[in-house]
Amino acid sequence: MNGGARIAGTPASRSSEMLLLFSLSGETFGITVSNVSEVLDPIPPTEIPNADPFAAAVVNVRGAIVPLIDIRRRLRIRVTTEDGDTRIVVLDLPIGGVPTKIAMIADAVTKVIETDLGALEPIPELGARWPKKFVEGVARHDGDLVVLLDPQTLFDPDEPTAPDMQETTT
Amino acid sequence: MSDTATTMFVQEARDLLEGLEDMLLDLEADPRPEKVDAVFRALHTIKGSGAMFGFDDLSQFTHHFEDAFDKVREGRLAVDGRLVDLSLRARDLMRSLLEDAEGARTREAEARAVLIRATADLTGPGTQADRATSAQAAAPPKEATRFDIFFRPAPDDLINGMRPDLLIEEIGALGPISVALDLGRVPPLDDLDPTRCWLGWHMSLTTSQGEDALRDVFIFADEAELTITPHTAMAAPEPDSPAPDDPAPARDAAVTRGGGSIRVESQRLDDMMDRLGELVIVQARLDQISRRIGDPMLETVVEEIDRLVTGLRDTTLSTRMLPIEMVFGKFRRVVRDLSGELEKTVALVTEGGETEIDKSVIDKLSEPLVHMIRNAIDHGIDDAETRRKAGKPAGGTVRLSATQEGGEVLITIADDGRGLDADAIRARAVERGLIEEAAVLSEAELHQLIFAPGFSTAKELTSISGRGVGMDAVKTTVDALRGQIQVASTAGRGTAITLRLPVSLAIIDGLLVRLGDAVYVIPLSSVEECVELDLAERHRESGRTMLQIRETLVPFLDLADIFNQPASTEPRRRVVIVRADGARLGLVVDDILGQNQTVIKTLSVFHRDVAGFAGATILGDGAVALILDVAVMIRTALEARDTPSVRLRRQAR
Numbered sequence: 144m145n146g147g148a149r150i151a152g153t154p155a156s157r158s159s160e161m162l163l164l165f166s167l168s169g170e171t172f173g174i175t176v177s178n179v180s181e182v183l184d185p186i187p188p189t190e191i192p193n194a195d196p197f198a199a200a201v202v203n204v205r206g207a208i209v210p211l212i213d214i215r216r217r218l219r220i221r222v223t224t225e226d227g228d229t230r231i232v233v234l235d236l237p238i239g240g241v242p243t244k245i246a247m248i249a250d251a252v253t254k255v256i257e258t259d260l261g262a263l264e265p266i267p268e269l270g271a272r273w274p275k276k277f278v279e280g281v282a283r284h285d286g287d288l289v290v291l292l293d294p295q296t297l298f299d300p301d302e303p304t305a306p307d308m309q310e311t312t313t
Numbered sequence: 314m315s316d317t318a319t320t321m322f323v324q325e326a327r328d329l330l331e332g333l334e335d336m337l338l339d340l341e342a343d344p345r346p347e348k349v350d351a352v353f354r355a356l357h358t359i360k361g362s363g364a365m366f367g368f369d370d371l372s373q374f375t376h377h378f379e380d381a382f383d384k385v386r387e388g389r390l391a392v393d394g395r396l397v398d399l400s401l402r403a404r405d406l407m408r409s410l411l412e413d414a415e416g417a418r419t420r421e422a423e424a425r426a427v428l429i430r431a432t433a434d435l436t437g438p439g440t441q442a443d444r445a446t447s448a449q450a451a452a453p454p455k456e457a458t459r460f461d462i463f464f465r466p467a468p469d470d471l472i473n474g475m476r477p478d479l480l481i482e483e484i485g486a487l488g489p490i491s492v493a494l495d496l497g498r499v500p501p502l503d504d505l506d507p508t509r510c511w512l513g514w515h516m517s518l519t520t521s522q523g524e525d526a527l528r529d530v531f532i533f534a535d536e537a538e539l540t541i542t543p544h545t546a547m548a549a550p551e552p553d554s555p556a557p558d559d560p561a562p563a564r565d566a567a568v569t570r571g572g573g574s575i576r577v578e579s580q581r582l583d584d585m586m587d588r589l590g591e592l593v594i595v596q597a598r599l600d601q602i603s604r605r606i607g608d609p610m611l612e613t614v615v616e617e618i619d620r621l622v623t624g625l626r627d628t629t630l631s632t633r634m635l636p637i638e639m640v641f642g643k644f645r646r647v648v649r650d651l652s653g654e655l656e657k658t659v660a661l662v663t664e665g666g667e668t669e670i671d672k673s674v675i676d677k678l679s680e681p682l683v684h685m686i687r688n689a690i691d692h693g694i695d696d697a698e699t700r701r702k703a704g705k706p707a708g709g710t711v712r713l714s715a716t717q718e719g720g721e722v723l724i725t726i727a728d729d730g731r732g733l734d735a736d737a738i739r740a741r742a743v744e745r746g747l748i749e750e751a752a753v754l755s756e757a758e759l760h761q762l763i764f765a766p767g768f769s770t771a772k773e774l775t776s777i778s779g780r781g782v783g784m785d786a787v788k789t790t791v792d793a794l795r796g797q798i799q800v801a802s803t804a805g806r807g808t809a810i811t812l813r814l815p816v817s818l819a820i821i822d823g824l825l826v827r828l829g830d831a832v833y834v835i836p837l838s839s840v841e842e843c844v845e846l847d848l849a850e851r852h853r854e855s856g857r858t859m860l861q862i863r864e865t866l867v868p869f870l871d872l873a874d875i876f877n878q879p880a881s882t883e884p885r886r887r888v889v890i891v892r893a894d895g896a897r898l899g900l901v902v903d904d905i906l907g908q909n910q911t912v913i914k915t916l917s918v919f920h921r922d923v924a925g926f927a928g929a930t931i932l933g934d935g936a937v938a939l940i941l942d943v944a945v946m947i948r949t950a951l952e953a954r955d956t957p958s959v960r961l962r963r964q965a966r
Contacts, residue, residue: 201917
């Protein structure tokens with residue numbers, strides 16, 4: 144059931160970087176491909192009672208118990224229930240010096256692009272709804288804005304969770 | 314000489330020194346000749362092989378103690394506390410000479426000289442001279458006997474570092490000797506492997522020494538062929554010599570050769586355990602798939618695999634099992650040293666040393682047990698005067714026992730001291746802000762307070778127990794091993810502290826329970842019983858709802874409340890009665906699904922501050938189930954006893 148595609152890729156050169164693009168509540172985000180281990184179809188989660196809503200559950204990824212993380216809780220994006228193309232992006236990140244697997248929820252995974260890191264723009268002061276520290280910058284792709292996330296701050300386990308966002312159920 | 318051989322020597326010498334400590338302590342209690350011989354043999358082996366492997370300092374130092382025990386063997390020196398004291402210290406020094414030859418040589422040269430002098434004082438003049446001459450000078454001359462000796466090293470002995478020339482030299486020092494070489498086994502040159510030994514020696518020795526002295530020379534050539542035939546009319550063995558098959562050499566052989574056992578790096582055992590854990594999970598999945606398909610042929614194979622995996626699991630677990638005697642042994646020394654230091658007479662009694670427990674548990678047990686023993690002797694057992702006034706024997710007893718009970722090993726440290734002073738504990742706990750002045754606590758709850766961080770009721774700090782790490786360190790270690798601590802104490806009669814530890818850390822037996830759609834695992838070792846909620850009578854007591862389980866009232870909590878979930882609407886619910894740290898609690902769940910073998914996986918850094926879970930496991934259908942940490946649940950329930958809604962608090966790290 145976990146028939147996901149493995150994504151292989153290394154940065155093509157120093158200044159250009161392969162990004163995996165995914166969407167969350169209508170916004171497009173990017174994360175460097177070198178952090179991505181695989182993309183999977185949804186896995187039934189096991190909720191951890193009383194856990195931080197940012198990491199509310201765990202999932203079984205090929206025999207490993209991996210935290211399931213909803214980055215919308217940190218980016219202050221409303222959580223909408225969509226019956227779309229939900230995917231789980233499995234990341235391999237060093238956290239506190241320890242290689243750690245993380246499963247991140249994405250509404251959809253769109254594509255892999257190559258982008259010039261030199262051309263990153265800072266996020267605009269106005270209308271920046273997400274906390275700046277989680278964002279490395281904004282890139283333009285096909286006329287759209289792609290928000291490049293900083294995995295080291297975004298997945299910092301010691302980061303306090305923002306006050307609860309009201310869940311919208313439509 | 315290869316490094317491997319040296320490593321092997323160091324390992325064997327370590328084992329010998331480990332054993333030597335036990336032997337010396339045994340000797341003090343019961344100085345039978347066999348035990349003296351056992352000590353002498355151990356010293357002799359260390360001296361001999363030490364010189365062979367270039368540990369000259371160790372060898373020379375050991376020589377002095379071998380001398381002393383030679384005198385004991387000959388009945389010219391009595392075993393007393395002073396000798397055992399000195400020997401224990403010498404044994405420690407030998408250990409450091411073995412581990413760190415260079416460092417110890419310079420650092421402990423003085424200590425060595427002091428010990429050698431002290432030994433010389435004890436054994437009388439002439440000790441430092443050659444052993445044979447001193448023996449001749451002091452002992453009444455025995456009639457000389459002629460021995461025919463045949464000695465043929467095992468083929469591998471040379472590779473392992475044996476020096477037959479040194480052995481022959483040593484035996485030659487015992488008296489006039491003639492040696493003839495036996496070349497009968499030497500193969501044709503084409504087949505000759507020069508690293509193997511093909512030679513044998515016929516020797517004819519006339520000596521006043523007994524046959525044992527001869528055999529001692531060859532003591533570490535234990536794979537060699539050796540025959541010693543006493544000649545003349547006095548061919549019969551000396552009547553006072555120990556039987557040749559006395560148990561001591563057999564024990565030596567067991568320690569050094571392992572009687573068909575091998576040494577394995579513990580990391581490899583850990584790896585094996587990890588693989589097995591994966592296998593158990595996959596096997597559970599296979600089982601489920603096979604049941605869904607319902608093919609009889611598949612089912613037969615799956616059953617077979619099931620049987621094999623179970624066997625493999627038991628075998629693998631058993632390879633990691635070690636007798637708890639391995640840690641118990643160390644404490645005899647601790648108790649002996651401490652009772653000397655505190656001038657209290659304390660005897661250590663150990664029981665159930667053969668009880669087996671996982672190596673990873675044993676490795677972590679030593680420190681907390683030492684601490685508890687120190688506490689028992691320092692704070693528990695009074696001085697002889699006070700004890701006499703209380704009508705007790707002047708000498709105290711610390712009893713260390715182990716038994717297995719289901720999947721748990723119970724280790725109890727009991728002393729016959731003054732017992733815990735409940736009032737002093739309460740006063741100190743209030744002073745430290747651990748409890749409210751008006752708090753109503755049961756005796757068991759009061760006793761648990763001694764494990765609170767920073768708690769100590771000793772009036773003044775002593776070098777023994779008052780070093781900042783209190784019983785809370787013990788508690789932390791035991792918690793980390795997923796164990797529990799129970800305290801039983803009677804004022805004036807003594808204290809017994811029992812550690813309940815899982816036999817194995819990697820795999821536990823779990824009880825699967827359901828709450829809503831979620832499945833949780835409760836470690837079976839903390840489950841006392843399960844009852845139907847509707848059938849149990851409910852009582853109210855000081856604002857709490859209690860369940861009546863037969864004669865006793867047990868507080869209970871709804872798991873749905875603890876987990877902040879909507880109240881269950883299931884009509885027939887059940888209560889699992891769990892026990893931890895001497896307290897009981899009922900956990901209300903929707904259903905009980907059964908038991909299973911559970912491979913424990915730890916939760917990630919993102920969930921480390923969520924209280925109430927000991928880890929997680931993967932079920933047969935691939936779903937993740939959380940494993941409840943019963944001790945934390947009970948603690949939280951007790952803390953929150955006065956608040957109407959009980960929620961697990963997020964713990965600060």
